[in-house]
Amino acid sequence: MRQDINNWQSDRNADPGKKPKPQYRSAFRILGSYVRPHRLAFALVIVCTVIAIGAELFQPYLVKVAIDDNLMGGSQDYGGLLAICFIYFGLSLTGLLFTYLQNNLLQYAGQSIVAGIRKQLFEHITKLSMSYFDKTPSGSLITHVSSDTEAVNQFFNQVLLTLLRDGLTLLAILGMMFHLDPVLGLYCLVLLPVIAVISVAFRSFMRNTYQMARTRLSRLVSFVAENLSGMHLIQAFHQQKAQAEQFKERNEAYYKANIREIRTMVLFNRSFDLLSNLTIAFVTWIGGKAVLGQTLEFGVLYAFITYIRQFFQPINAITQQWNTLQSATVAVNRIWSVLDTRPDIEDRPQPVQIHWESVEGRIDFNRITFGYGSESPVFRGLDLHIRAGETIGIVGTTGAGKSSLISLLCRFYDVQEGSILIDGHDIRDLPQARLHRIVGLVQQEPFLYAGSIIDNVRMFDETISRDAVVRACEFVGADRLIRRMKDGYDTKLSERGSGLSAGERQLLSFARIIVFRPKVLVLDEATANLDSQTEQLIQRALQVVSEGRTTIAIAHRLSTVMQADRIIVLRHGEIVEEGTHRELLERKGFYEQLYRHSQGEAKEEEVRMQRKNASMPFKENVV
Template sequence: MSTMEPSADRQRRKAGMSSLGRLLPYAKPYVWQFALVLVLVVIFNASTVMQPYLVKVAIDSDISTKHPNYHGVLVIALIYVGVVIIGVAANFAQTVLLQNAGQNVIRTIRLALFSHIERQAMRFFDTRAVGRLVTNVSNDTETVSQFFTNFFLSLIRDALSIIMIIVAMFELNGRIALYCMVLIPIIFAISIGFRGQLRRAYQTTRTRLSNVNAFLAENLAGMRIIQIFHQEERQSRAFEELNESHRQANVYEYRTSVWFNRAFEVLGNVAVAAVVWIGGGAVLKHWIAFGTLYAFIRYIQQFFQPINAMTQQWNTLQSSMVAADRIGQVLAVQPEIVDAPDTVTVDPANIRGRIEFHHVTFGYQPEQPVLKDINFVIEPGQFIGVVGATGAGKSSVMSLLTRFYEPQAGDITVDGISIRAYAQADLHRIIGIVQQDVSVFTGTVADNIRLFREDISDAKVHQAAEIVGADVLIRRLPNGYATQLYGKGSNLSAGERQLISFARIVALNPRILILDEATASLDSQTEELVQRGLHAVAEDRTTIVIAHRLSTIRRADNILVFDKGRLVEQGTHAQLVARAGLYAMLDAESGVEAGTRDTRPL
């Protein structure tokens, strides 16, 4: 076990450094700003190193002499003040410039990460918790920003400061400077001793924080279920366990970091005492001047300041490596579904809407197919019903048509062209889908109808709402179409959200319309209003309805009946009932509802 852990640590460290390396190209547009920061760092460090030397000159040349030179002291004092002012100005400029460059880099990384996630197929989201992805885009990028700001500045400024201080000490007195160099191997020994513990502590803290975020996102999304089944106490206990685990990791990380820093603090004080002892003896023997001893003491103190600052940034490097590795793991996932290099050019307005499934087999896990050798044709303008028990494969058919997933075998065509030949953007303009669970985004009602597309005017938004009967309901809202929607549209009823989704379809005007049990959450009055609107919407449009209530599709041109991943029946309602198969059994189970109300949107 002991031989495996260091190897695992090395692998993680290499992965973290490699991930940081992959993020460096995002800093390329800001190279000139980082170069200017380097110049300002040199100026600041030079001003810092000059200060003890100026005091040394004043002591040895103007104060500790038989005839003190007050004018010389004044000149040195003025120069000292000027050097300090220059250093402060350079420090201010370098900090502001570096923060600006670093935040620009992180903005670019965050946008690239978000865009990369947006390009992923649905299988990517099936296997990843939303909370973890939120952590990647928000927390992890923020952690990496510390690398480009705090750590980068510390590495350049403090490393350069150490070099300048060493050079200055050797210029003052080579013998005492050599004694001071004994500290370097001790510093390395302490760093190596703590390095592994610090890295493991930072990795553990980040992992447990990610677990907390994932649990929180999952529970907030399912709060209604938690409350209705009275699971508050149980979930609170589970959340407390995760928080306690994160707290323990944080405490251990902080304790390890404190031990690390205090070890350097003790070493620094011991070094100052050693210089006072060695240098003091040299002063008493008149080997060196008192001003030189003062400068050495100040340089030793300055020597440990950048070292301590760099060690303080060790956790920043470790956290950045862990965060960069997590970001790198997401960026390394190539989109499963990409546009072909020779996509066809189409005008959505010229699409007729003929759909064909040709020997399609598909499984979310390839070895476990949920659709098996599916064949059917939908002619342009037809109204098609899709029915079957839960898990029969109805929604999978629609997911394949919209190319959220790729089939393992077979092909799907629209107007005789494989959907793989369409650009995904064009395919999604051709096909519109309305689901029972409506997605509402933060913004106005009008924004949610046009989906923030600037090419859809307010007039078209209002017209779309009127067609589906949503205009009257929207105008009753506090600010009408300008009403702000928040929290997935929590300030709207389920029916209002569904009506907005229908208006969205009309505004976007797809040639193929998919309704995935879209009216299930509406009351009878609202549903009748929606059905009247959909009569106009579905005109000259291929419409596919996935239905649990057979009353919705009784007058469909064709009904596809799925069972256990196979298309077992198809035909009109009358044909299927006469066949006395699975559909007839489902129709009988639906009872009076199937025969009393026709809600077909045509």
């Protein structure tokens, strides 16, 4: 399957000068590559479908035989008429049985394919580079994983079954019509070009309509996801009304697209209803004259009219699934646009394998140059060397490049010039899985998943024992607060750990570090959102966690890095100063300005805390 997909990609990219192939063809080729591993199941579906169709279409022919040979012919063969009734009943049971088998086989194969697509899509998204998520709204990706895969699911549940069953039914009905009366069959055959003209006339317009509806739905979902993520800001700044107005605009646009889609579909279907009624009237008139003129048997006319009604039923069924087909083809191309995106950061074909135990943690930034897209470079030839086991503090104003430096070390992005080495190995030569075990990252807002505390600490890795998690939590001082909870380590956390304070969440992230034992520890503003008292608690845990590891701490509060072996001062992507806290203060340079500024903020916070504490007895008395 993967080879077929790769062939499709090479065909698509073979000649940029040629016009792109139609999206229908591309979508069906993509789906065909997923269908191929289930060939046996689909072959059995076809066999069951043929038997079920045969059993259904032979029933009007039996009625024709009963009318012409038994009723109109004056035959008194009641036994033969009873046999026809039993055969009719047997055909009904046969149709029921094989229709049941056909549906179950198709659902099994279809659900397996959709589950595989959903799994492949999610795994691929998790492997994409950070630059992709910088440009792509999370709501759009949620739409791909949920709504678009559901559209593909509907293709297998509804469209494929309709195309297969009703397409074969149409061919079989035409065969039965020509068998009964070739002249009337030719009259009905004239309908096919008319049907084709109506389909082609609507096809392009309908596709644009469904594409518009899907696009507007994606924008709506993306807007909702963005607002849910930033709900605290919306409420803090009383933006509910403004956001509601923006939602109303997007909702109105999606509503209009849906109304346009429904109008198009109704007009399309009613055109076929009108054509069906005109055809039945025409055949009744022509066939009735032939029956009155005794050139056509009445049973043949009855069977013919029954087949005409059945002829338009599959056509109506196919056209009613047209919007689902449109939605599925659009969804397949949208899904494939994600699967076709290659990560900017990929492992080398033959990466360097180093033993985790042998890593010392020496880091070298060798004259690196880096910028985001077409923007001016953040770093121009930056040079920084960190000894194994050294604790480095990185400070600077907003936009100085502190977080960018860490993103490069974690290889969320690649440098454009220069190199980053760990123990003399270029990180681009290391497997990403190994690099991320070597470099442990603790962020300003530690992310906790919905699940138990023990699973959050070990990141759902069952190979890490419960005892190892408990020891890690004891090591960083999180054990006492965990045991105070109702279910202890089995306490279920909500999304992002909303039931815990910022300090408690940070302690759990430190416990993760102990469990996974990285050689290099990176702290990205790990105490920025903590009050002074909690920060002291975290600082003690930090000293425990960083022991024996190369530690890089990005800090907004200079108190976090005052005890570091060396402090690096960044300004506009350049190292302007470096040294210990005392050395930098004695120079009375940029760091000294940052320090005086931070001291002012610290005093303000201390005053706020004093006022808060002073007001507590008053509040208690009021209560």
